[in-house]
Amino acid sequence: MIDLLEGRFFKTFIAVMEEKSFNRASEKLGYVQSTVTNHIQLLERACGQKLFYRLSRGVKPTEAGLKLAKFAHQFVHLGLTLEEAMNESNQPRGTIHLSMHESFFVTRMASLIEKFRFDYPMVKFKLETGYHQDVIDDVSQHVVDFGIVPRDPGREDLIFYPMLQEELIFIASHELTEKVETDGLIVLNHEAAISFGNSCLYHTHANMILEETGVETSGAIQYPSIEMIKKAVKCGIGFALIPKIAAEKELEEGDFQSLPLPTGIFSTHGIIVNKDRELNFPAQMFKSFVLDSYSNETNHDA
The missing domain is CATH 3.40.190.10 (Periplasmic binding protein-like II)
Structure with a gap:
């Protein structure tokens, strides 16, 4: 099976998952639609499973597609992490994927991202927003590097780092x-x-x-x-x-x-990270930056 898989197939698969449409995925990736269709067909052949239901207004993943999503995100993340590790530049670069509630981003996180990017302008951020369970799902499925939740989920597959009350x-x-x-x-x-x-x-x-x-x-x-x-x-x-x-x-x-x-x-808000997630260097730096920022704020208040 692994001999039939290519990284671009997984990138296409994730684009279709996110856009819920072959056409919109092709526009996002800069491919013609036939290329997207071909990538998904090759991926389905390699997996031996149908990955999407074709609907009148787009597509939605099958059970096999939902299972594959976790591994697709991990595969793409590994490739990006390897690329960043091989980068000889001393300036951190890459993309940090985060998930949190909209209100926490507006009131707390936006200012921290602004401060971090002032020091590290080559680092980009991709943000997902959702409720408590949505964030947990994003982290457990490797959609994001880490998430911020309003309480400890108490799950064995996730590490919880408390930040602030x-x-x-x-x-x-x-x-x-x-x-x-x-x-x-x-x-x-x-x-x-x-x-x-x-x-x-x-x-x-x-x-x-x-x-x-x-x-x-x-x-x-x-x-x-x-x-x-x-x-x-x-x-x-x-x-x-x-x-x-x-x-x-x-x-x-x-x-x-x-x-x-x-x-x-x-x-009690905190950061959650998947135990199986190997954070890239920028994500490791930002996680430490956020935790240190709130630790310093707590010590200052005390």
Whole structure:
């Protein structure tokens, strides 16, 4: 089987997986579509399995395709790591693949990436965003070098490096906050809880706390970004549990307020790395840079 495999087949396979289309994959890779089709057919012949279902609006991987994805990412990653290792330049170069929640990137990671790239401009970043389980899947399937999650997944195949404790707070409009302060938490029974959706760990935290305080909301609203959630809260659409750091500017400017719900809600964020992943040199440097940055921040606060 291995005699029939080539690295470009795996690169094509990953492109089709990501684009969910042979045509879009060919545009991404700069191939004609027949080349993409030929690569997938040769890969299917080598594996002895059908790798994609052809649908009217694209393709989706078969069970065999999903199994192959993990090895395809590892194969391509190994090739890139070897290429970088053979590079004689003293200036680190290459691509670092990361996965994390959108709000963590906006509030925490963007500034660190900017600082890192100032010192190492030849290093590029490719970012995937998703919820807790999405990030875990990206790391376990070797889609990314490492991910950042709001708690230790507790899995044997992943290494968890704690970074910081993130404080979470409930936010609401001035009007809703005043009603709660006057009439109590029962007011929230008639309000909507806003979150990123059921897959988000913040949503789980919020439901647990509300249940403990006897609050039964009238429903839930899902928004895809932290900015939309804050705008919705400001407009009085509902209330939400978000990282305190993401609300500091708006709280200071009086756009909304913090609800008088239990305080001291923390989530321990950390880096997760697949035990079988050999990080390339830039990824090793950036992981150490991130951990050192938060270690220094913690020591400074102490």
